Each structure stands twice: as structure tokens, then as C-alpha cells.
Amino acid sequence: MSQSSNHPGFNQGCQNHSCYDQSCPLSYAMEQLRLAGFEKTQCSLSSDYRQELNVENGAITLLRSGSDRELYLSGIIDQKKASLSINDLSHDSIDSAVAELLLMAKGSEADDAYTIAPAQPTGVFSAGPQLADLEAMYDSLKAFLAHLKQNHPSIVMTECSLDYTRIHSRMVNSNGIDFTETRGNYNGSLMFNAKNDHDITSLNYTGFTTFTLDKPFHQFGSIEQLLRSSQAEFRAQPLPKKFTGDLIITPDAMDDFIGFLVGSVTDAPLIANISLYKDKLHEAVTSPCLTLKSLPLDSTMPNGYPFTSDGFQAENLTLLNNGVLESFLLTDYGARKTGLKKAVNEGGCMVLEPGEQTLADIIANTREGVILGRLSGGTPADKGDFSGVAKNSYYIKDGQIQFPLTETMVSGNMATLLRSIVAVSKDVVDFGDSCYPWLKATKVNFS
Amino acid sequence: MIIEVLQVMTVKDHPIPDLTNRPLYTELRLQENVRQTLQLMNGDVTSNSVETVSGVSARICDQGQWGFASLPEINDRSITQVLQEAGNNAAFLAHQQGGQSVRFPDQSFSVSKDFSSQQPAAPLEQKLAFLKTIDRYVQENCPGLESRIIRLHLETISKRVHTSTGSQGFTRIPRTILTVCLVTSNDQQEPVELLHIVSDCGDYQDVLTEPSSLYADIDKLYQQLLDKKEAVPASAGYKEVILDSELSGLLAHEAIGHPVEADLVLAGSVAAELQGEMVASPLVSMVDFAHSCDGKTLPVPVFIDDEGSKPEDAVLIDQGRLTSFMHNRYSAAQLKQPSSGNARAFKYFDEPLIRMRNTAILPGHDKLEAMIASIDDGYYLIKSNNGEADATAEFMFGITLGYEIKNGQLGRAIQDTTISGMAFDVLKTVTMVSDSLHWECSGYCGKKQDIPVACGGPAIKCKLHIGGE
Numbered sequence: 001m002s003q004s005s006n007h008p009g010f011n012q013g014c015q016n017h018s019c020y021d022q023s024c025p026l027s028y029a030m031e032q033l034r035l036a037g038f039e040k041t042q043c044s045l046s047s048d049y050r051q052e053l054n055v056e057n058g059a060i061t062l063l064r065s066g067s068d069r070e071l072y073l074s075g076i077i078d079q080k081k082a083s084l085s086i087n088d089l090s091h092d093s094i095d096s097a098v099a100e101l102l103l104m105a106k107g108s109e110a111d112d113a114y115t116i117a118p119a120q121p122t123g124v125f126s127a128g129p130q131l132a133d134l135e136a137m138y139d140s141l142k143a144f145l146a147h148l149k150q151n152h153p154s155i156v157m158t159e160c161s162l163d164y165t166r167i168h169s170r171m172v173n174s175n176g177i178d179f180t181e182t183r184g185n186y187n188g189s190l191m192f193n194a195k196n197d198h199d200i201t202s203l204n205y206t207g208f209t210t211f212t213l214d215k216p217f218h219q220f221g222s223i224e225q226l227l228r229s230s231q232a233e234f235r236a237q238p239l240p241k242k243f244t245g246d247l248i249i250t251p252d253a254m255d256d257f258i259g260f261l262v263g264s265v266t267d268a269p270l271i272a273n274i275s276l277y278k279d280k281l282h283e284a285v286t287s288p289c290l291t292l293k294s295l296p297l298d299s300t301m302p303n304g305y306p307f308t309s310d311g312f313q314a315e316n317l318t319l320l321n322n323g324v325l326e327s328f329l330l331t332d333y334g335a336r337k338t339g340l341k342k343a344v345n346e347g348g349c350m351v352l353e354p355g356e357q358t359l360a361d362i363i364a365n366t367r368e369g370v371i372l373g374r375l376s377g378g379t380p381a382d383k384g385d386f387s388g389v390a391k392n393s394y395y396i397k398d399g400q401i402q403f404p405l406t407e408t409m410v411s412g413n414m415a416t417l418l419r420s421i422v423a424v425s426k427d428v429v430d431f432g433d434s435c436y437p438w439l440k441a442t443k444v445n446f447s
Numbered sequence: 448m449i450i451e452v453l454q455v456m457t458v459k460d461h462p463i464p465d466l467t468n469r470p471l472y473t474e475l476r477l478q479e480n481v482r483q484t485l486q487l488m489n490g491d492v493t494s495n496s497v498e499t500v501s502g503v504s505a506r507i508c509d510q511g512q513w514g515f516a517s518l519p520e521i522n523d524r525s526i527t528q529v530l531q532e533a534g535n536n537a538a539f540l541a542h543q544q545g546g547q548s549v550r551f552p553d554q555s556f557s558v559s560k561d562f563s564s565q566q567p568a569a570p571l572e573q574k575l576a577f578l579k580t581i582d583r584y585v586q587e588n589c590p591g592l593e594s595r596i597i598r599l600h601l602e603t604i605s606k607r608v609h610t611s612t613g614s615q616g617f618t619r620i621p622r623t624i625l626t627v628c629l630v631t632s633n634d635q636q637e638p639v640e641l642l643h644i645v646s647d648c649g650d651y652q653d654v655l656t657e658p659s660s661l662y663a664d665i666d667k668l669y670q671q672l673l674d675k676k677e678a679v680p681a682s683a684g685y686k687e688v689i690l691d692s693e694l695s696g697l698l699a700h701e702a703i704g705h706p707v708e709a710d711l712v713l714a715g716s717v718a719a720e721l722q723g724e725m726v727a728s729p730l731v732s733m734v735d736f737a738h739s740c741d742g743k744t745l746p747v748p749v750f751i752d753d754e755g756s757k758p759e760d761a762v763l764i765d766q767g768r769l770t771s772f773m774h775n776r777y778s779a780a781q782l783k784q785p786s787s788g789n790a791r792a793f794k795y796f797d798e799p800l801i802r803m804r805n806t807a808i809l810p811g812h813d814k815l816e817a818m819i820a821s822i823d824d825g826y827y828l829i830k831s832n833n834g835e836a837d838a839t840a841e842f843m844f845g846i847t848l849g850y851e852i853k854n855g856q857l858g859r860a861i862q863d864t865t866i867s868g869m870a871f872d873v874l875k876t877v878t879m880v881s882d883s884l885h886w887e888c889s890g891y892c893g894k895k896q897d898i899p900v901a902c903g904g905p906a907i908k909c910k911l912h913i914g915g916e
Contacts (some may be wrong), residue, residue, distance in 0.1 A: 066517030107571035272594035274638035378845015383637035387865035387914030
């Protein structure tokens with residue numbers, strides 16, 4: 001990632017309103033918002049370009065290309081706020097949008113918490129490849145399909161895609177911020193199961209994000225592990241009996257658990273005063289085994305971001321430090337509404353720090369439990385209660401993996417479970433947009 | 448350049464080149480999605496936004512290989528460009544891997560349907576006043592709440608589809624969704640939440656007429672919330688239950704609908720080998736309706752699909768027997784079955800996939816009261832927050848509102864839980880089906896892309912696994 005500060009031009013023009021670039025839709029929109037009477041304005045213009053190869057039922061069947069763009073307008077007048085986005089960038093379209101935005105804002109309610117980001121040094125950022133290598137994409141996917149045929153003949157690749165996406169975005173506001181970023185990356189996703197003459201296994205899916213296609217497709221993220229796991233799931237059987245035991249959470253299932261905590265410390269639950277963690281800042285909220293960071297500025301994060309959607313330069317943050325909640329994930333608006341501190345970023349790019357034990361040792365030290373490939377469950381209640389079906393999962397007894405599971409329900413409480421973590425693996429899976437180890441929780445119900 | 452700006456027209460009006468003389472199978476789609484969101488959280492306007500996304504896309508088949516291209520502009524130049532680029536993309540794959548020419552049926556079909564309101568558009572102030580009236584009613588009549596959210600979501604999709612087989616159509620379908628969310632705390636100071644959603648096809652002014660028409664629903668929601676505040680855990684195990692209409696609709700969509708989408712059938716879903724077999728109780732019939740039922744327009748009407756095919760109702764289960772699948776042109780040709788016109792794309796830059804439309808288990812002849820009275824020890828399950836199904840037909844739904852049934856009487860509310868089962872096994876246990884059919888269209892189905900769908904159903908009595916203690 002590169003950055004240059006004090007990029008000249010646009011912000012000064014917007015501040016003195018005397019010289020703006022009429023051919024630039026963003027500049028034109030800012031000027032029209034000012035002329036319409038908005039006191040504070042913030043706008044962004046983003047355009048993306050994508051090329052995507054699609055696999056259906058084991059064959060490459062579609063090459064898709066296209067672009068989209070969004071001009072986002074936000075304005076505050078008399079402390080009333082509205083926002084609007086369009087993708088037609090003609091002056092006529094922008095004029096109509098500004099007129100509609102004014103009606104929307106005037107028809108809204110005043111809120112003292114509405115404002116825009118303060119002036120900050122201008123930044124121009126770029127990351128990742130700026131052009132797609134279509135031949136490399138095709139070769140990667142073709143080689144993957146050959147790998148499947150040779151090494152995983154029972155796998156049915158229901159859906160699979162590999163895309164290159166480049167997003168160019170610029171954000172400005174009437175306080176003078178001016179951030180520009182161009183970011184390119186490759187994204188793979190796949191959904192599959194295994195099928196033989198008599199049986200099929202549960203669907204499984206995973207994905208990855210990367211700056212470079214520098215290794216075979218199946219070596220990204222957890223793909224090869226999950227393919228092997230799917231092939232072994234034909235002999236799935238129900239649990240012999242209900243029990244309470246250990247839950248080993250795989251990296252692919254991690255977002256369901258970490259996501260509860262992360263979702264509970266964002267604007268909506270904190271403003272509504274219903275977050276379990278509302279009074280827990282700087283207190284231990286999980287097992288001390290857990291240290292969780294959000295690293296949007298990390299140069300290895302293909303989906304990082306240099307500035308937030310509400311106009312602040314982003315920083316890396318530690319959300320959990322040895323189990324202690326070090327920050328909420330509040331936007332500037334959320335912070336003003338709650339009287340709490342604004343977060344230095346808006347989440348994502350999560351890294352859970354690895355532990356000391358190998359996954360093999362964690363399994364060997366489990367008397368009875370389940371290694372969870374995927375939780376197919378309802379959204380946890382605000383208080384953390386959850387239950388769901390253990391998909392692509394295995395029963396463990398006396399330190400040994402016994403058999404894959406079917407029709408097995410897992411239930412517990414997310415907050416309690418996160419406090420019960422007793423082991424973190426030193427093995428990790430790097431998905432590109434996150435990096436997770438395996439975790440072992442205790443006293444979870446299986447039925 | 449000036450002339451072109453003056454000629455910028457709408458999805459409905461823009462001239463389209465004749466595609467019928469093109470040598471390769473070609474689709475062209477002009478589309479605009481407009482979405483408005485208004486939200487009051489504890490009286491504050493926390494969302495007031497409009498999003499408009501429009502553009503043009505083309506899809507071309509060359510030697511069995513597909514190329515797709517899209518641009519965010521609707522003008523002569525962008526139409527020419529996407530046709531060219533889609534052709535290039537198909538040619539790239541054809542060059543790389545060759546293939547065989549695919550001959551699709553030369554079906555041509557024309558239609559134009561505009562469901563825009565005949566009434567003047569409602570200004571923002573009117574919509575906000577509606578939400579504030581609801582919010583005030585909640586404040587005055589629902590004491591002890593920690594939080595209240597009133598959200599209005601309006602979405603209109605305008606599409607124009609032309610194909611080289613001679614099909615052409617224009618549709619404009621608005622959808623209105625109002626959500627009321629109430630949150631209170633239980634004795635342990637833990638949040639307890641319930642939602643009520645009103646959703647239907649139509650513009651705001653046609654669907655939401657009087658706030659007072661929602662007051663009875665809000666009173667019922669509040670009472671259910673108070674019941675849930677005192678909720679007990681469900682007893683985990685294989686139980687006799689009544690799935691109310693929201694859940695039987697979800698069952699129809701997730702657990703049966705997805706496995707009988709022909710692309711998943713071709714991928715080897717469990718339904719692939721069950722066509723013609725008894726897969727459910729003879730009390731169960733299930734249909735994916737194209738646009739109407741009994742002369743009434745359904746919540747997500749599809750009058751022409753995104754491959755220019757005429758949408759037909761797909762009878763999926765007829766009195767317990769699995770009869771047909773949902774198709775696009777390709778899967779119908781592959782399986783030598785009639786096309787049902789289920790190819791749909793969400794935004795202009797999305798390619799059409801096989802998607803459901805209005806999927807429902809058909810009503811029977813039983814009364815809900817009699818169904819409850821027939822259970823000695825089980826559950827009446829009413830609301831869900833999500834659902835998921837597998838290629839094996841194993842499904843899972845999150846339950847956010849349910850009650851115990853003891854000796855034929857409703858008992859205590861149960862805490863949030865999950866139900867699961869093998870869909871066809873569960874449908875074989877159905878012994879009663881209520882005589883009412885309720886539709887809702889509040890959500891999106893996610894299958895590579897989101898898309899609006901409607902689910903419907905009566906209440907059904909069946910057996911399945913429930914999570915809990």
C-alpha cells in the first residue's frame with residue numbers, strides 16, 4: 001500500500017467554492033449540494049470493475065465482466081440528515097438527486113449527533129494488482145478442476161468462481177477531507193459436496209481473497225482440507241446419545257462465534273442499549289486465551305481499507321487483548337449517540353492470534369466432543385443463546401475422531417462459550433480477509 | 448454528445464436493437480433497482496436513504512460457453528458495448544475449451560406489466576408521519592420496552608428483457624416492507640426481542656394505507672413479547688409440532704424448493720432420483736407460482752423471466768408425489784423437461800440463475816384450533832429469523848417465537864431455539880394441514896446473488912427435531 005499526503009486541488013476548491021471541476025461528478029455534486037443550502041456535506045464516488053470465471057457442475061461455463069459505480073451523497077441541513085446514491089452520473093441525474101436529497105433531509109428529524117468527519121490530511125492510496133490477469137485466472141481454475149478430477153473424484157463442485165475486482169473510490173466532504181483509494185484483488189469462492197452411487201454429503205463452502213495467484217487454487221485458505229473432509233463424510237451418523245462436552249471450532253466456523261461478539265459492540269445494539277457488552281469496556285469478556293485484532297492497514301490484507309465509510313483515516317485496532325474488551329466498534333454517529341468513544345476503524349480484517357498447541361494435540365486431549373466444520377443455525381438471540389445443526393462435523397471420543405455427524409444439534413450461549421475457551425491452536429487458516437486458528441470451548445450441549 | 452444526453456431514456460422507453468438476426472443465442476437486459484429505507488430507532492431517524500442502481504447487460508452463448516457483460520449506463524453506446532463484450536467473453540471460453548452448440552427452444556414471448564400505483568407518489572413527510580404514528584402508538588401502548596425500531600423498506604425493480612429468440616418484455620414491480628421490532632429485558636436484564644413484518648407487492652401508498660390497521664398486530668406482538676420474557680427452554684428432542692404459516696412457507700422454500708431447483712438437481716441433489724416418487728404425506732401439495740393464484744397477483748410476480756421465457760407455475764409436489772423441477776432454458780433442455788421460466792437476476796450486473804418466485808404448500812381443510820387440540824405434548828412454532836437447507840434436504844430454521852402445547856392447550860412461550868430435520872422425512876409425518884394460506888415477501892433468498900422471493904403456507908402438523916435443554 002502506498003500513501004501520499006496533502007494531495008493538492010480538490011479540497012481547497014471545495015472549501016472556497018470558487019474553482020471546482022465541473023467535469024468531475026463528485027466535484028459537481030459537492031457544489032450543487034452547497035448551492036442547495038446544505039450546511040455539511042459528504043460525498044463519495046466509487047467505481048468497480050470485475051472479471052469473473054464461473055464453474056457450474058465441474059466445468060467452466062461462464063466468463064462475466066462488468067463495471068458498476070456509485071455516487072453517494074449525504075447532506076445535513078438544520079441538523080437533519082439524508083443520504084442517497086445513484087449510478088447515473090449525468091448532471092441531470094445529479095441535479096435530481098440533490099433536489100430529492102434536500103426534500104428528504106427537510107422532511108426528516110433533527111438529531112444533534114449528525115455531523116461529518118473533521119478535516120484530515122488528504123490521502124491517496126493504492127493496493128493490489130491494478131489489472132486482471134485473465135489467462136492466469138483461467139489456468140488456475142482449469143488446473144483446480146483437473147486436481148479435483150484426479151484427487152477428489154467424488155466431489156461435485158456445484159458452484160465455484162474466481163474473480164478479479166478493482167475498486168476505485170474517492171471521498172470528500174465540506175470540511176475538506178479528500179481520500180482516494182484504488183484496490184485490486186482476486187477472490188475465490190466454492191460450494192461443493194461429495195456424491196457416490198448411493199449417497200451424498202452435506203454441502204460445504206469456503207473462499208479466499210488474495211493479491212496474487214501465486215499458488216495452486218486448492219492451496220488457498222482451507223480448500224484442500226475441506227475437500228478431503230467432504231469425501232470422508234459419506235459414513236455420517238447421528239450421535240449415539242445426548243451429551244455435554246467440548247466443541248472444537250474450525251476456522252471456517254469461526255465467524256459464527258467471533259461474529260456474535262463483534263456484532264454486539266457495533267452501533268445498533270449499543271445505541272439501542274441492548275448489547276450484552278455495553279458496560280464491559282476494558283473488562284474481561286472472553287477467555288484470556290483470545291486476542292483478536294482488526295487490521296485493515298495490514299499490507300497482507302487484500303480487503304483492507306485506508307479510511308472508514310464515515311470519513312476517518314483508519315487505524316489497526318486490538319478488539320480483545322487476552323480476553324479484555326479494548327474497544328467498541330462505534331462509528332462517529334454511534335459514539336455521539338452513546339457518549340462512548342469512536343472506534344479507530346470499522347471492523348473486518350480480523351486476526352485471532354494463534355496459541356501454543358497443535359490441532360492434533362487439542363483433539364488428543366478431548367475426552368468427548370465435536371469438531372465443528374460449520375454451524376447451520378438461527379441468528380443468536382441478543383442475549384447470546386444459540387442452537388444450530390453441526391454440518392461437516394465429526395464426533396470425538398477419547399482423543400480420537402470417531403465418525404462424521406448427521407442430524408446433530410449444538411446449543412449453548414455465545415458469551416458463555418467464548419468465556420470457556422481453553423485451547424487455541426498454533427495451526428491457522430489464512431483466508432486473506434481473516435486469519436483464524438482452531439478454538440476449543442467446553443461444556444457445550446450436543447443432541 | 449449533447450444529442451445522446453437528451454436521448455437518455457428510461458428502462459421502459461429506450462430503443463433496443465433487433466436481436467433476432469444474431470447468429471448466437473443472445474439476451475439483453477435493461478434494468479433499474481430503486482430502494483428506499485426509512486428507520487426510526489427510539490424515535491430518532493437513523494436511516495433516511497435512497498439507492499438507485501441501473502444499467503444494461505448482455506449474455507451470449509457460443510459453442511455452449513457463456514459470456515456476460517454489463518455497464519452502468521443505459522444508452523446506445525453501452526448496449527452496443529455489452530453485446531460486443533459478452534460475445535468476446537463467450538468467444539474466450541469457446542477458444543479455450545471449445546464445446547458443442549446448444550440449441551434452445553425457439554420460444555418467443557411478449558409481455559408488459561407495470562404495477563406502479565395509480566395514486567400520486569407519497570412524499571417523504573407522509574411516510575415519516577406514518578412511521579411516527581406507529582412509533583407513538585408503540586410508546587403509548589407497550590410499556591417497559593428497552594428499544595423500538597420501525598423500519599420502512601421500499602424496493603422497485605424495473606426490467607426490460609429482449610432475446611434473439613424473439614422474446615421481449617417490460618415489468619415494473621414495487622415491493623413494500625414494514626418492520627416493527629420491540630425489545631424488552633427479562634429478569635436477568637438480558638434483551639428479549641420480537642419482530643412483526645408486513646410485506647406485499649405494491650407501492651407504499653397501495654400497501655400501507657392507515658397506521659391504525661396495524662394496531663391489532665402491534666398489540667399481539669407486544670403480548671407475545673411479554674410471553675417470551677417469561678419463556679422457558681424447549682425440551683430438546685424429536686417432537687410433534689405445529690409449524691405456523693411463516694414456518695411452513697420457509698420449509699417450502701428452503702427444504703423442498705432448493706433441492707428441486709434443476710441446477711442443484713443436475714449437481715446431484717437428493718431430489719434428483721425422487722421425481723415421480725411419494726416424498727410427502729398425500730396431504731401435502733406444493734407449487735412455485737409464477738405470478739398469481741386464484742386470480743390474485745402474488746407478492747413477487749414474475750411475468751417474464753430473465754431469459755425471456757414465459758413463466759409457468761411449477762407443481763413441485765402433487766398430493767405427496769414429487770412431480771417436477773424448476774428450470775431455466777439450459778436445465779430444461781438438459782433434462783428434456785418443459786421450461787418453467789425460473790431464470791432470474793437481481794441487479795443489472797447479475798446473470799440469471801434458477802430462482803424461486805412464490806413458493807407455497809397448499810392449504811388443506813383443518814382448523815388451527817383443532818390441530819392444537821390434537822397434540823398432547825409438543826410445540827406451536829410461529830416465527831423464525833432465518834433458515835438454511837442442504838443438498839441432502841436436511842434443513843435448519845431459527846425459531847424466535849413458539850409455545851408449548853400440553854394436553855391440547857397452548858402453554859408457556861419457549862426461548863429462541865432451532866428446529867431441524869430431513870425435509871422429505873418431515874413431510875411424510877404431516878397429519879393435518881390448516882385451511883388458511885398466508886404469504887410474506889419480506890426477505891431475500893441468497894444463492895450467489897440475493898433476490899426477492901415470496902413464501903406461503905398454511906399451518907402444518909408434523910414431527911421434527913427441536914433444540915433446547
